[in-house]
Amino acid sequence: MAAEQEIVAGVDAGSTAIKVTLFDGTAMANYLEPAGWNPRETATVLLSKAAGLRGVKAGGLARVYGTGYGRVGLGFLAKAVTEITCHARGAAYMAPExxxxxxxxxxxxxxxxxxxxxxxxxxxxxxxxxxxxxxxxxxxxxxxxxxxxxxxxxxxxxxxxxxxxxxxxxxxxxxxxxxxxxxxxxxxxxxxxxxxxxxxxxxxxxxxxxxxxxxxxxxxxxxxxxxxxxxxxxxxxxxPGEAVFAGSIGAALLAWEDLRRKGE
Amino acid sequence: MTLSRPQAMAHFDMAIPHAATSLKQLKENGTKVVGYYCMFAPQEVALAAGAQPVALCATKEEPIADGEKTLPRNFCPLIKSSYGFAVTDKCPFFLHSDLIVGETTCDGKKKMFELMAKFKPVHVMNLPQGYAAEEDKAYWLAAVEKLKKYLETSLDVEITDAKLAAAIKERNAERRLIQELADLTKHDPVPLSGQDMLKVLWAHNFVFDRQEFAAQVRELVGELKEQAARGEGALPKGAKRIVVTGVPTGIGAEKVLKIIEDCGAAVVYIENCSGMKQFVTLVDEDKPALAAIADKYLGTHCSCMSPNPRRMELVAEVARDWRADGVVDVVWQGCHTYNVEGRVLKDYLRDNGNVPYLQIETDYSQGDVEQIKTRVQAFLEMMG
The missing domain is CATH 3.30.420.40 (ATPase, nucleotide binding domain)
Structure with a gap:
């Protein structure tokens, strides 16, 4: 059942652009918007839009982790992780070697x-x-x-x-x-x-x-x-092909790992 | 788990606010005051001269703008702050000092003392470049003898061996007491936060009644032992344990310590000059007094010494004994010796215990707090 499928998100609130990655354990999708003058608003709208494309509301996402310069301002995050940890994780996913x-x-x-x-x-x-x-x-x-x-x-x-x-x-x-x-x-x-x-x-x-x-x-x-x-x-x-998304991919992967760990 | 703060900390919360008044009283009662900036200034010699040694203000951002009216902007904040405080008389301890003992720990400081000497009596002690060679030891002993003569002449007193021996005994007893205090932070959960430890060590410079200070520390030690026995801590059990080293981070410049503890880690040992550096070795009570004093002070493992193997060995030893998860090395902008030595220390810690190392280069301003927070958080995340 699609409704049973859990989806997590990683949000990278960078100084210039907001990146969002959705991940369900297999499929990954990335979205980007310029940060603009109100990065918090941009991040919220982009996350809702991305979730909407998967037929869920932002509140229906199993876990949302955030990273990047603007992570402290995002009230909806389950956890904020530094861009260093997230970029490392995201880059290793795209280029395991x-x-x-x-x-x-x-x-x-x-x-x-x-x-x-x-x-x-x-x-x-x-x-x-x-x-x-x-x-x-x-x-x-x-x-x-x-x-x-x-x-x-x-x-x-x-x-x-x-x-x-x-x-x-x-x-x-x-x-x-x-x-x-x-x-x-x-x-x-x-x-x-x-x-x-x-x-x-x-x-x-x-x-x-x-x-x-x-x-x-x-x-x-x-x-x-x-x-x-x-x-x-x-x-x-x-x-890597999605080099711009290393941070949001890393955040999404960490969210996914923590979700699985909780499920065990 | 409830987090606890010892009640005895109340003494140390009030130590600095009370210090200016108590120094003024001492002064009015005829005590001479010897101001100093650095741990290389041998406090026992001032004590044996019947004077009150006092640490001078150098750790706040506020007077830096005044310092920059004379000194270059790209100087280290400590020197700019020292000079700004001094030249504006905003440091009550400087104001009450009869004379200042300086030392040539770095190029910036020795040139700053030249400017300071225009409005205050300043005696600068010449340091050798190392602590190991016999000729360096002889050079420094001559500098300590010169200081003794200078104080005798300027304060019109005689510094006898008996007075030196008494001063050594008093300070050694304090050093042992502080070592006992520092040993307690080996516990997990750590019973005292790094920020509170700094406050106690800082108060050491500002409580002028030595008996009173010793009693306060003993009270704190007693309370911490009970706390540790009950398993109570100032930070949660299992908090990541950090040793802080590098430049002095006194009250007003404790930004990085605060960031580390705000991120949930415990600063279990402050190795730098505002921390344990002056307390880890004693003056040998069996040797001739002045030579023993010279020995202890020259052995200070400051980055101005070249090479400086004692710092590497000590930091690795502390990291092991205090079961540190990592070492954070704080460097003030413009402090070339600590900055370069960071690389030496990083490699040494990698090869001796494989201790994770993070260098933070900053100044007294709050402008980079978020950037530092990101580095510290990433460092803690790295430890898993």
């Missing part, structure tokens, strides 16, 4: 060492600074007069001009200076990717990344960054 997860999100960067079960062994996160995150790219795309989608699709794997400023504000002035000197946008974007990749690789070195490495988070959509990161790490980096 993975031993290192690098997640580049809207405003933070993390590198996580995991074991075969997707459990965290060690991790490191960037500090308050937004350099090297999605927000950094968003500001740079603005300075370059393009949107993030256009930037991500740009063939920026050729020549890279050096971008020296680490700080988002100074890097923006540096980019404007380069544009004024007539530097091609592809070269600037390649430079930005190289600078981010170098920063991420230096941070990840603190946990001694070991292969296979998977890249998750919204910034994984920038293909040229993928290449730059491989160069800087000196390791092959794979991007």
């Amino acid at each position: 993975a031993r290192t997860v690098i997640d580049i999100g809207g405003q933070d960067v993390k590198a996580i060492r995991i074991d075969g079960a997707g459990r965290v062994r060690d991790f490191v996160m960037n500090d308050k600074c937004a350099a090297g995150t999605g927000r950094f790219l968003q500001v740079m795309a603005g300075a370059l007069g393009m949107d993030l989608g256009t930037m991500a699709a740009l063939p920026a794997d050729g020549d890279a001009c050096p971008i020296n400023a680490m700080c988002t504000v100074f890097a923006e002035s540096e980019v404007i200076g380069l544009l004024n000197r007539g530097t091609p946008r592809e070269t600037i974007v390649a430079g930005l990717y190289k600078s981010i990749a170098g920063r991420v690789a230096a941070m990840a070195a603190r946990i001694t990344p070991c292969p296979p490495v998977v890249l998750t988070g919204g910034v994984a959509l920038h293909q040229a960054l993928h290449k730059a990161l491989e160069n800087e790490l000196g390791l092959k980096v794979t991007i």
Whole structure:
């Protein structure tokens, strides 16, 4: 009976986008909305919409776990789990062989060492600074007069001009200076990717990344960054198909495990 | 299970609010006051001079803006706070101090003392770079002898061996008592929270009647033993057990300790300078007094010492004896020695007991509380 079927959900309330994953033990479905000005409202509506597609009300979900920057604001969660634990679990589900997860999100960067079960062994996160995150790219795309989608699709794997400023504000002035000197946008974007990749690789070195490495988070959509990161790490980096959903998938899997454990 | 807080904590809740008044009274009765910032300042020498040693304010965010009017913004918050407090006379202990004993624990501090000397008598003790070599020990003994002469001249007193020996006895008795207190947090459930332990250790600097302080600690120890026997704790049984190490995290700068305990874990041991660091070794009562004092103080396992193997050994030992689930290493922004040493400690703990390690780099502001909370929660989730 369909009514007997229990469905759990994972909600990843990120700084830029809200991700929802529904899971019933076999089938998994992912949904995404930009966080907007009221992320709590966006998360509530998206969760109801997703549940509705499965013919249940949000209140009828067996368990909802939350993660991400905005997890503290979501009143409907059975449990809030950090994005580090969830990304590790989600990445291991998508790429079971993975031993290192690098997640580049809207405003933070993390590198996580995991074991075969997707459990965290060690991790490191960037500090308050937004350099090297999605927000950094968003500001740079603005300075370059393009949107993030256009930037991500740009063939920026050729020549890279050096971008020296680490700080988002100074890097923006540096980019404007380069544009004024007539530097091609592809070269600037390649430079930005190289600078981010170098920063991420230096941070990840603190946990001694070991292969296979998977890249998750919204910034994984920038293909040229993928290449730059491989160069800087000196390791092959794979991007799972649903890389953006690693956090919500992880939260849904943890909710499912706890539900099964309770059932035993 | 009911969580309990010992009634004897009431003494320590009031210790700091009362401290400024009691110091003023001492001062009015003619006692000289020697202010210090750091554990390297040998308190027995000040005591033997008949003076009251007092720890100076350095752990609050409020005066940092005043500190930044003179010092670079990217300095460590402790130095900016110290200087801001001092230059504005907002620290009553600084105000009442006749003189300040500083020490060259880092570049920032030694240059800060140069500026401070423009408005207060400051005596800076030169530290060697290590604690193991004979020439370093001789260098430091000379610095302690110089301090003795300085205090004798400035306070117009004679520091005799008998007075030094009496001061050593008094402080050693306190150290033993504090060790006994710290031993009680080996229990699960832990009978005293890390935040309360900090309050007791902090009060050590601010209760000037030593007999009174010792009696208060004895009362607390007695109560905690009964609590432990009944199986009562300040945090639930089975709470994850954390050892905190790194930079000093005194009252006002206990942000990370609070976050750890707000996340449901117990801080079972505070290894840093505002915690147990000064209490773990005694002054040898059988050796010549000044040399014994010099020995004990130079042995302080601060990251300013290079190399600093004692800290690695001690943290691993504490993690084992207090059955820690993890070590949290707090580093103030701008404190290069603790920051770099974090890597050494992380590797050492991995190879000696495989103890999970988390470094938190922060300052006195509250702006990064949520980010730190995420790291601490993830660290606790990692332990399963």
